[in-house]
Amino acid sequence: xxxxxxxxxxxxxxxxxxxxxxxxxxxxxxxxxxxxxxxxxxxxxxxxxxxxxxxxxxxxxxxxxxxxxxxxxxxxxxxxxxxxxxxxxxxxxxxxxxxxxxxxxxxxxxxxxxxxxxxxxxxxxxxxxxxxxxxxxxxxxxxxxxxxxxxxxxxxxxxxxxxxxxxxxxxxxxxxxxxxxxxxxxxxxxxxxxxxxxxxxxxxxxxxxxxxxxxxxxxxxxxxxxxxxxxxxxxxxxxxxxxxxxxxxxxxxxxxxxxxxxxxxxxxxxxxxxxxxxx
Numbered sequence: 001x002x003x004x005x006x007x008x009x010x011x012x013x014x015x016x017x018x019x020x021x022x023x024x025x026x027x028x029x030x031x032x033x034x035x036x037x038x039x040x041x042x043x044x045x046x047x048x049x050x051x052x053x054x055x056x057x058x059x060x061x062x063x064x065x066x067x068x069x070x071x072x073x074x075x076x077x078x079x080x081x082x083x084x085x086x087x088x089x090x091x092x093x094x095x096x097x098x099x100x101x102x103x104x105x106x107x108x109x110x111x112x113x114x115x116x117x118x119x120x121x122x123x124x125x126x127x128x129x130x131x132x133x134x135x136x137x138x139x140x141x142x143x144x145x146x147x148x149x150x151x152x153x154x155x156x157x158x159x160x161x162x163x164x165x166x167x168x169x170x171x172x173x174x175x176x177x178x179x180x181x182x183x184x185x186x187x188x189x190x191x192x193x194x195x196x197x198x199x200x201x202x203x204x205x206x207x208x209x210x211x212x213x214x215x216x217x218x219x220x221x222x223x224x225x226x227x228x229x230x231x232x233x234x235x236x237x238x239x240x241x242x243x244x245x246x247x248x249x250x251x252x253x254x255x256x257x258x259x260x261x262x263x264x265x266x267x268x269x270x271x272x273x274x275x276x277x278x279x
Contacts, residue, residue: 037054076270
């Protein structure tokens with residue numbers, strides 16, 4: 001068209017310059033990708049590998065606004081989240097501690113028993129006729145003759161203990177109350193996190209729908225501008241603007257799509273579902 005005199009040579013130069021800028025952009029993004037791979041490998045403490053490539057999963061999911069209600073997610077999370085179970089067990093443990101402390105007021109009955117025997121090579125038989133000691137008594141006879149047993153009982157009643165038991169009971173009750181408070185705080189924190197995640201997922205869906213509609217508009221606008229440009233009814237500036245707007249809308253739609261997937265996966269996490277990218 002420039003050679004035919006339909007367009008000024010400046011239009012051709014502008015298009016060529018735009019092509020060079022886009023080639024430079026491709027190189028810059030390739031460099032950023034290489035640096036991102038390097039950062040990932042260093043985080044994983046792996047050696048740099050030029051052949052490493054992350055597998056991109058095929059996500060063929062249908063993006064809909066059918067999200068589980070907040071109440072259902074919360075009720076399920078109460079039974080699946082370890083942090084809630086931990087707080088609940090701490091409450092049970094603290095009340096066991098109260099019972100243990102109260103046991104300090106109860107009398108303690110102790111029972112003990114034993115059995116013993118002994119042997120000595122100095123034990124000798126006594127002869128009354130000669131009034132003298134003769135041979136050493138055998139081990140078997142000493143073992144049998146020297147046996148003794150005992151059985152004892154001990155009763156301890158805590159009457160005066162410097163109020164130590166009462167102090168321990170009060171401390172245990174305070175710890176139990178703190179455990180109940182922490183349990184309720186844990187549940188409330190979980191509920192707020194789920195409410196936040198739910199609203200973020202809804203917002204991500206709305207953003208995706210709006211971006212998809214915007215992309216359709218930019219596609220039509222670019223198609224119209226391209227047709228005008230091809231017949232010389234539009235200049236290179238308008239063409240590049242329409243092309244940039246279309247590229248930006250496509251990029252924004254991808255971002256909105258993966259943002260929605262990420263937000264729904266957070267809800268799946270609270271539901272106790274395995275995290276997977278398969279649908």
